[in-house]
Amino acid sequence: MRLFEEAFAGAPDYIHRAILKAYVRGASHKPLSDDSLEPYIEPWVGTIGQAAFYRQIAQMDQRYTDEVQDSYGELRCPCLVLWGINDQWIPVEKGRELARLIPGCELIEIPDCGHLMQEDAPEAITSAALRFFIGVDGDATDRHGSRSSSRGR
Incomplete structure (x- = not known):
């Protein structure tokens, strides 16, 4: 697609929709119904959406990530990375590499995701977010590391 952006951008709507559905389905480990796909493909249909979809594909370039990668070590805020073990778009090893580059970063690898x-795993996101932002003991940690109880609010 990257090499033939203009050809894909001019594809008939029914072909474009079929491409979109196949593309997005490839991002999920579990089967997605057409109804589940709709919110993901809707922004990329129509004259403007279709052209934008192929333009963003054509503009994907690893060098943009590489340009900022050396700055990851400067991050000084709590960081949690969740990564699907079955990610076919970006392999889990990239998640491991990212977590290693960020000081104190926690990585949670999500199975069957x-x-x-x-x-694939909305419950894993919820669980990790609650644990990260609230903590298992029900207390919240502010960005300075101070604890404040969420009880009684």
Whole structure:
């Protein structure tokens, strides 16, 4: 697609929709119904959406990530990375590498999960977010590391 952006951008709507559905389905580890796919493909249809979809594909370039990668070590805020073990778009090893580059970063690898974690494992996101932002003991940690109880609010 990257090499033939203009050809894909001019494809008939029914072909474009078939491409979109196949593309997005490849991001999920679990099967997605057409109804589940709709919110993901809707922004990329129509004259403007279709052209934008192929333009963003054509603009994908690893060098943009590489340009900022050396700055990851400067991050000084709590960081949690969730990564689907079955991600077919970006392999879990990239998640491991990212977590190693960020000081104090926690990585949680989610089993039976692809790139679309919100579809494959929404409960894993909720659980990790609650643990990260609230803590298992029910206390919240502010960005300075101070604890404040969420009880009684």
